[in-house]
Amino acid sequence: MALIISDISLPITADENRLPLVVENSLKITRGAVLSYRILRISLDARKKNDIRFVYTLSVQLDKKTESHVLKRNLKNVQFQHSSNAAECKIGTKRSDHPIVVVGAGPAGLFAAYELSKYGYKPMLIERGSPMDKRALDVERFFSSGILDTESNIMFGEGGAGTFSDGKLTTRIKDERVEYILHILNQFGADDSVLVQAKPHIGTDVLRTVVKNIRDEIIRLGGTVEFNTKLIGIASQDSHITSIEVERQTGLHERILCSSCVLAIGQGARDTYEMLHETGLALSPKSFAVGVRIEHPQELINRSQYGEFMDHPRLSAAEYRVASRSQNRGVYSFCMCPGGYVVASSSGVSEVVTNGMSYHARNGKNANSAIVVSVSPDDFKGNSPLSGMYYQQALERQAFLLGGRNYFAPCSTVGSFLGSKTASIGSVLPTYRPGIHLCDISKCMPDYISHSLREGITTFGRQIKGFDMPDAVITAIETRTSSPVRILREPDGDAINMQGLYPVGEGAGYAGGIVSAAVDGIKAAQHIISIYAPLD
Numbered sequence: 001m002a003l004i005i006s007d008i009s010l011p012i013t014a015d016e017n018r019l020p021l022v023v024e025n026s027l028k029i030t031r032g033a034v035l036s037y038r039i040l041r042i043s044l045d046a047r048k049k050n051d052i053r054f055v056y057t058l059s060v061q062l063d064k065k066t067e068s069h070v071l072k073r074n075l076k077n078v079q080f081q082h083s084s085n086a087a088e089c090k091i092g093t094k095r096s097d098h099p100i101v102v103v104g105a106g107p108a109g110l111f112a113a114y115e116l117s118k119y120g121y122k123p124m125l126i127e128r129g130s131p132m133d134k135r136a137l138d139v140e141r142f143f144s145s146g147i148l149d150t151e152s153n154i155m156f157g158e159g160g161a162g163t164f165s166d167g168k169l170t171t172r173i174k175d176e177r178v179e180y181i182l183h184i185l186n187q188f189g190a191d192d193s194v195l196v197q198a199k200p201h202i203g204t205d206v207l208r209t210v211v212k213n214i215r216d217e218i219i220r221l222g223g224t225v226e227f228n229t230k231l232i233g234i235a236s237q238d239s240h241i242t243s244i245e246v247e248r249q250t251g252l253h254e255r256i257l258c259s260s261c262v263l264a265i266g267q268g269a270r271d272t273y274e275m276l277h278e279t280g281l282a283l284s285p286k287s288f289a290v291g292v293r294i295e296h297p298q299e300l301i302n303r304s305q306y307g308e309f310m311d312h313p314r315l316s317a318a319e320y321r322v323a324s325r326s327q328n329r330g331v332y333s334f335c336m337c338p339g340g341y342v343v344a345s346s347s348g349v350s351e352v353v354t355n356g357m358s359y360h361a362r363n364g365k366n367a368n369s370a371i372v373v374s375v376s377p378d379d380f381k382g383n384s385p386l387s388g389m390y391y392q393q394a395l396e397r398q399a400f401l402l403g404g405r406n407y408f409a410p411c412s413t414v415g416s417f418l419g420s421k422t423a424s425i426g427s428v429l430p431t432y433r434p435g436i437h438l439c440d441i442s443k444c445m446p447d448y449i450s451h452s453l454r455e456g457i458t459t460f461g462r463q464i465k466g467f468d469m470p471d472a473v474i475t476a477i478e479t480r481t482s483s484p485v486r487i488l489r490e491p492d493g494d495a496i497n498m499q500g501l502y503p504v505g506e507g508a509g510y511a512g513g514i515v516s517a518a519v520d521g522i523k524a525a526q527h528i529i530s531i532y533a534p535l536d
Helices: 016-027 064-072 107-118 132-145 177-187 204-220 270-279 298-309 387-403 414-418 447-463 514-531
Strands: 003-011 034-045 053-062 078-080 100-103 124-126 224-226 229-237 240-248 253-257 260-263 283-285 288-297 323-326 329-337 341-344 354-357 366-375 409-413 436-438 473-478 485-487 501-503
Touching: 003 016, 003 064, 016 034, 016 053, 053 064, 100 107, 107 124, 107 177, 107 204, 107 260, 107 514, 132 204, 132 341, 177 514, 204 224, 229 270, 240 260, 260 514, 270 283, 270 387, 283 387, 288 298, 288 329, 288 354, 288 387, 288 447, 298 366, 323 447, 329 354, 329 447, 341 366, 354 366, 354 473, 366 447, 366 473, 387 409, 387 436, 387 473, 409 414, 414 447, 414 473, 501 514
Parallel strands: 100 124, 100 260, 124 224, 260 501, 409 436
Antiparallel strands: 003 053, 003 078, 034 053, 229 240, 240 253, 283 485, 288 366, 288 473, 323 329, 329 366, 341 354, 409 473
16 A cells, blocks of 8 residues: 655755655655655745745655554654545436437536546537637637637637636646546646646647547547537426537537536537526526736746746746735736737627637746736626626627727736836737737726726735836736636536536536536536446
8 A cells, every 4th residue: 555645845956866765754764665656746836936846745655564653653744545436437227318418518528528438328519619620720810810700719619718728737626536637638648747747737739639639539439529519499398408409500400309418618608698598597697807918028927936946947937826905806817827828719799808828838938817806796787697798798899999900909018007107018029919909908997997907916016026017018808717607506416497407617607727627527427427327
């Protein structure tokens, strides 16, 4: 039986081959007692700039006598390594005459379909957008020309919105399925670092390949994947889903009978939310956050976070996380992209939205992050459960009007935004395409948002030297931090007033990121598996 030993640290300059010796010294055991070890997790401790360290969690095999001695001491950083049963499912016996449908090929839908396929359920996965290669071309055309395909863009298409992001795999949820998901990503193309890094990321370039490989495996296992197929209706009988209605790219409508449906629509599908509301599903508005994207030289962030070690070959582009309060609202960084790019994430006509994206190497000249302000249903107009969605949409339309043309985004320097210099671009070049329009960006957001952003950026300048540098660039507007709508569901995952319908992922309002959405999708799939027998 192996032991898990945590909080084992080494200076950044030390050789990892010293780990057994450090473990033996830390546990005060004899030399050679560590028979073997495996790195489970590596995190970076850069709190002391003159003593940056890597902190390890290890699976360690000791000789039996030493293991018994160590366990009797009840050390806080030592525990048995228990095997995970996240991949194990109870198989149901109920027979079904109709397929299981998964709507949406983002992480929640993709992993739900993969899990169902693995157990022989041959699901039908439908996605309103395009397959990856076509989608990538559509996104690049939008970046280059401002020509938007409203069904194939950064929000819609194979892989979901996370495909054109930094590909972060961090999550705050505690669920044994997290490790299971990381191993699946590794199996289908992510490198081994995702299994050990405390803050793993894939990068948009690698993630695109991983997504395609998972889709191919779903098909190999008997599932079907249909693109350019949009959900436009749901029917039920006796409060249980019976069928869905879809619209094909040709404009033809089709009714598809189903035994159950995993609803993984993503947070950008406003027309789908409206359809669900008209159908009578229980929805509610939820809090989210809005703000801007800020860009700094990555070198500045590296120097701030790493000090004299900023050029050390074992260190990647530095990250940061900042938070404060203004006017009783949270102001904080979100989805920080080291060495990344600010990208146009519009999915609707005459709407401008920004987001951040990094490639696996994180080697762009700029660091960018959203700086956002919390908003709640008290800020939304009207009593509709979709009021937050309409609030979000109104901000995006204001940003489009302020940008002026071809989905150009409103942009400012920090100096101009804080009132200390003119708006002309200086040493930091904005990365947003199709282009930017220098202007007073506060005109596309409520005063309480712009005021809180100014206070926040000033505060963060005291936390990270240079954060409020006048040449830093701000691009508006960031609104897609999380879904503004929650699709209410029962504890077992069914929609409150429609059994057999399982709202999951970011679009349902229950997840925030690639891994947590994937966990939510797998949980729904495993619940379905526990009810129905596999198809013959």
